[in-house]
Amino acid sequence: MTKKVRVRYAPSPTGHLHIGNARTALFNYLFARNLGGDFIIRIEDTDLKRNIEGGEKSQLENLAWLNIDWDESPDNPGNYGPYRQSERKDIYLPLIDQLLASNLAYKCYCTEEELDEAREKQQARGEMPRYSGHCAHLTPEQQAAFEAEGRDHVVRFRVPRGEELSFDDLVKGPITFESDSVGGDFVILKRDGMPTYNFAVAVDDHMMEISHVLRGDDHIANTPKQLMIYNAFGWEAPIFGHMTLIINTETGKKLSKRDETILQFIEQYRELGYLPEAMFNFIALLGWSPVGEDEIFSKDELIKLFDANRLSKSPASFDPKKLEWVNNQYIKSLDIATFTDMCVPFFVEKGLLSAEMTEEKRAWTETLVGLYQPQMSYAAEIIELTDMFFNEHPTLDDAAKEVLAGETVPTVLEAFKAQIESLETFDVPSIKAVIKAVQKETGVKGKNLFMPIRVAVSGQMHGPELGDTILLLGKEKTIAHLNEALA
Ligand SMILES: Nc1ncnc2c1ncn2[C@@H]1O[C@H](COP(=O)(O)OP(=O)(O)OP(=O)(O)O)[C@@H](O)[C@H]1O
Ligand SMILES: [Zn+2]
Incomplete structure (x- = not known):
C-alpha cells in the first residue's frame, strides 16, 4: 500500500507571512489537493528567543485570507497533535532518552565559552568549525564531576563516521552528503530543555506521517542531519523536495522576514487592496508553471494543473510589477459594485466620503470608481487617482x-x-x-x-x-x- 499523501507547511512564528513563505505553503497545498492528500500546519517555535507575539496568528490569518485551507493545525488538531513544537516535549524527551540509553547520543558539558574558544581556534587555523568530540567518551565519574561542578549540559547526537546520506530530491534529483561534513556530533537537546530544530523536525515528520517534505532549499543542509535521526530510530524517511527560494529583485538576496527593503508581507498587499485570488494566482507562478503561455488561473484550475515535476530549478525573483499586472487583470473583471465596496474604505479613511452614503452619492462614487477601474493595480490607488475630485489644490508632478x-x-x-x-x-x-x-x-x-x-x-x-x-x-x-x- 502506498502511503497517504500528507504534507506540511511549518513556519516559525518569528514574523509575518511573506511572499516566499506563502509560496512554500501554497505549493504544499496545491500538491496535497491535487493528489487528494492532507495539508497540515505545524508551528516550529522551539527557538524561544526569536518567537514574536502574534507571529503564529498572522501566519495563519494570512494563509486563510489567501484561501488556503488546511486539514490539521494548532486550531483544528487532528490525530497527530499537538501541532506546536513547544508543546511536544513529552514526545521528544523519551526519544532523546532512548538515544542516550542506546549510546547513540551523549551528554556534553562544554560551556558556551569553551565551545566558542575551540571554534575560534579552528577558524584561525582555517578549518571548518566542528565539535571536537570532547565529551563523546566521558566516564560516569567524569560526568559526575562535571555535574558536581554545577555545569549544565546539552545532548549531542553521535554522528556516524564515513557514512553517505543519500536521497532522491523531488526537485534537484539525487543528492549525497558525507556524514563527516555536518560539523561533528550535533546538539539535539539544548540547555533550555528544548530539542533542536533538526531533531524536532525529523521526529514530527515521522510521527505526523508526513509523506513529502516540500520546503525551501535553505533547509537542504539540514536534511543529512534529519536523515541520521531517521536512521537512528529505524524510521523510513519521507520524500524530500527542496524548492528554490524566492529572491528579492532589488538585493538579489532571498526574501526573509527580516528583509525590510521591499513590500513583501501578504498583510501589506491585503491592506493596499489586492485581491486574494490574484495573489494566489501570482504566487503559484513563482517557480512553477503549467504547460502553455496562460498566466491567469483560478484556484481550482491550479489544483488540477499542479505537477511537482514542473517546479523550477532556478530561483524565481519576486517582481512587484508583475503582481500589479495580475491584480489589474482581476480588478478589471470585478463588477462595479464589488470594486466600489473595495475602494470606499480608502475614501472613508481619508475623510473624503462617509461610509453611510445617499443613493445619489453612491451612484456618483460608482461612476467615479468605474472611470479608473480599468487602469488600476490595487484599490488604494483610487485616492491618488481621484485627488482632483476632492481637492482644489492638487499636487502636480x-x-x-x-x-x-x-x-x-x-x-x-x-x-x-x-x-x-x-x-x-x-x-x-x-x-x-x-x-x-x-x-x-x-x-x-x-x-x-x-x-x-x-x-x-x-x-x-x-x-x-x-x-x-x-x-x-x-x-x-x-x-x-x-x-x-x-x-
Ligand atoms: N525566500 C523564500 N522563498 C521561498 N520559500 C521560503 C523563503 N524564505 C523562507 N521560505 C520557506 O518558508 C518556510 C518557513 O520558513 P521560516 O518560518 O523559517 O521563514 P523565513 O522567512 O526563512 O524566516 P527567517 O526570516 O527567519 O529566515 C520554509 O519552508 C522556508 O524554506
Ligand atoms: Zn562537550
Whole structure:
C-alpha cells in the first residue's frame, strides 16, 4: 500500500507571512489537493528567543485570507497533535532518552565559552568549525564531576563516521552528503530543555506521517542531519523536495522576514487592496508553471494543473510589477459594485466620503470608481487617482507642471473655460463639442490641446476619457480647477 499523501507547511512564528513563505505553503497545498492528500500546519517555535507575539496568528490569518485551507493545525488538531513544537516535549524527551540509553547520543558539558574558544581556534587555523568530540567518551565519574561542578549540559547526537546520506530530491534529483561534513556530533537537546530544530523536525515528520517534505532549499543542509535521526530510530524517511527560494529583485538576496527593503508581507498587499485570488494566482507562478503561455488561473484550475515535476530549478525573483499586472487583470473583471465596496474604505479613511452614503452619492462614487477601474493595480490607488475630485489644490508632478508651462496653454485654457461657462447642457457630447470649438478658435490641436486641458482639470497626464472625467467633476469644479491652473 502506498502511503497517504500528507504534507506540511511549518513556519516559525518569528514574523509575518511573506511572499516566499506563502509560496512554500501554497505549493504544499496545491500538491496535497491535487493528489487528494492532507495539508497540515505545524508551528516550529522551539527557538524561544526569536518567537514574536502574534507571529503564529498572522501566519495563519494570512494563509486563510489567501484561501488556503488546511486539514490539521494548532486550531483544528487532528490525530497527530499537538501541532506546536513547544508543546511536544513529552514526545521528544523519551526519544532523546532512548538515544542516550542506546549510546547513540551523549551528554556534553562544554560551556558556551569553551565551545566558542575551540571554534575560534579552528577558524584561525582555517578549518571548518566542528565539535571536537570532547565529551563523546566521558566516564560516569567524569560526568559526575562535571555535574558536581554545577555545569549544565546539552545532548549531542553521535554522528556516524564515513557514512553517505543519500536521497532522491523531488526537485534537484539525487543528492549525497558525507556524514563527516555536518560539523561533528550535533546538539539535539539544548540547555533550555528544548530539542533542536533538526531533531524536532525529523521526529514530527515521522510521527505526523508526513509523506513529502516540500520546503525551501535553505533547509537542504539540514536534511543529512534529519536523515541520521531517521536512521537512528529505524524510521523510513519521507520524500524530500527542496524548492528554490524566492529572491528579492532589488538585493538579489532571498526574501526573509527580516528583509525590510521591499513590500513583501501578504498583510501589506491585503491592506493596499489586492485581491486574494490574484495573489494566489501570482504566487503559484513563482517557480512553477503549467504547460502553455496562460498566466491567469483560478484556484481550482491550479489544483488540477499542479505537477511537482514542473517546479523550477532556478530561483524565481519576486517582481512587484508583475503582481500589479495580475491584480489589474482581476480588478478589471470585478463588477462595479464589488470594486466600489473595495475602494470606499480608502475614501472613508481619508475623510473624503462617509461610509453611510445617499443613493445619489453612491451612484456618483460608482461612476467615479468605474472611470479608473480599468487602469488600476490595487484599490488604494483610487485616492491618488481621484485627488482632483476632492481637492482644489492638487499636487502636480514635474511632467504635469511642464505640460502647463507650454506657450499656448493660457490661450487654450482661457478659451476652454469661457466655452464651458456658457454651456447650457452639461453632458459628454457638449463637452466634446466644446473641445472641438476651442481647437477651431485657437488653432491649437492634438496633444497641445488635450494635454493642458486634461492636466488642468484632472491633475494627471493619463486617465479615463476626458469627457467622462469632466462630466463627473461637474461644471463648478471644472471651472475652479481651470482658474487654479491659470492663476
Ligand atoms: N525566500 C523564500 N522563498 C521561498 N520559500 C521560503 C523563503 N524564505 C523562507 N521560505 C520557506 O518558508 C518556510 C518557513 O520558513 P521560516 O518560518 O523559517 O521563514 P523565513 O522567512 O526563512 O524566516 P527567517 O526570516 O527567519 O529566515 C520554509 O519552508 C522556508 O524554506
Ligand atoms: Zn562537550
